[in-house]
Amino acid sequence: MTTATVLIVEDHEANRRLxxxxxxxxxxRVLDAADGQSGLALANxxxxxxxxxxxxxxxxxxxxxxxxxxxxxxxxxIPVVIxxxxxxxxxxxxxMSSSAEAFLAKPVRLQDLTATIKRLLPEKGTAP
Numbered sequence: 001m002t003t004a005t006v007l008i009v010e011d012h013e014a015n016r017r018l019x020x021x022x023x024x025x026x027x028x029r030v031l032d033a034a035d036g037q038s039g040l041a042l043a044n045x046x047x048x049x050x051x052x053x054x055x056x057x058x059x060x061x062x063x064x065x066x067x068x069x070x071x072x073x074x075x076x077x078i079p080v081v082i083x084x085x086x087x088x089x090x091x092x093x094x095x096m097s098s099s100a101e102a103f104l105a106k107p108v109r110l111q112d113l114t115a116t117i118k119r120l121l122p123e124k125g126t127a128p
Contacts, residue, residue, distance in 0.1 A: 004121050005029040007048040009039030009065065010083075011057050015106075019052065022110060028117075036060030040068055043075050049121055053100070055084040070099040079120040083108055 006028045010016040013034070020030045031046055033039035037059040043051060051069065055062040062082060069075045080099070085106040102116045 003027060003029050004049040004117075005031060005046065006117070007039060007042055007046070007051045008032040009036060009051060009057065009062070010054045011035060012054075015054075019108075019113075022113075026114065034058075036062060036065035040065050043069055043078060044072070047074065048078060050117060051078055051080045053080050053082055055082060066100055081116055081120070 006023050008016055008019050008023075008030060010019065010032070011034050016032050016034065020032055023030050031042050031048055033042050036053075036057040039051070039053070039057070040060065042048075051066075053062045053066055057065065060068075062084075066080050066082070069078060069080060079101040081102040081104060082100045083104045083106055101120055104112055104116060
């Protein structure tokens with residue numbers, strides 16, 4: 001089974017590190033970026049299997065970065081999970097209109113995160 005690569009795009013370093021450690025322990029290969037512009041560049045360079053995208057990001061917000069990912073031939077197939085502390089229903093609908101495949105409210109529960117990743121990457125596994 002191939003190890004899936006997850007790109008974390010999150011401006012808060014502590015959140016980025018925590019997600020990276022958790023996903024690494026679950027066997028995923030992890031890439032991370034602190035802003036939307038860097039996240040978009042990493043996605044184009046490495047073509048991760050999934051992107052965890054924060055909404056409020058410097059340089060390029062999560063909506064613009066997700067829209068750009070979904071608008072490019074090389075990256076449009078990559079599932080995007082929007083993560084935000086702004087979990088109002090109207091916000092969820094707005095962000096889901098960006099073609100994201102899933103929406104998780106922060107603080108993200110590990111159980112919800114792993115279930116979402118497994119749902120979106122059924123053919124990919126984690127390291128043995």
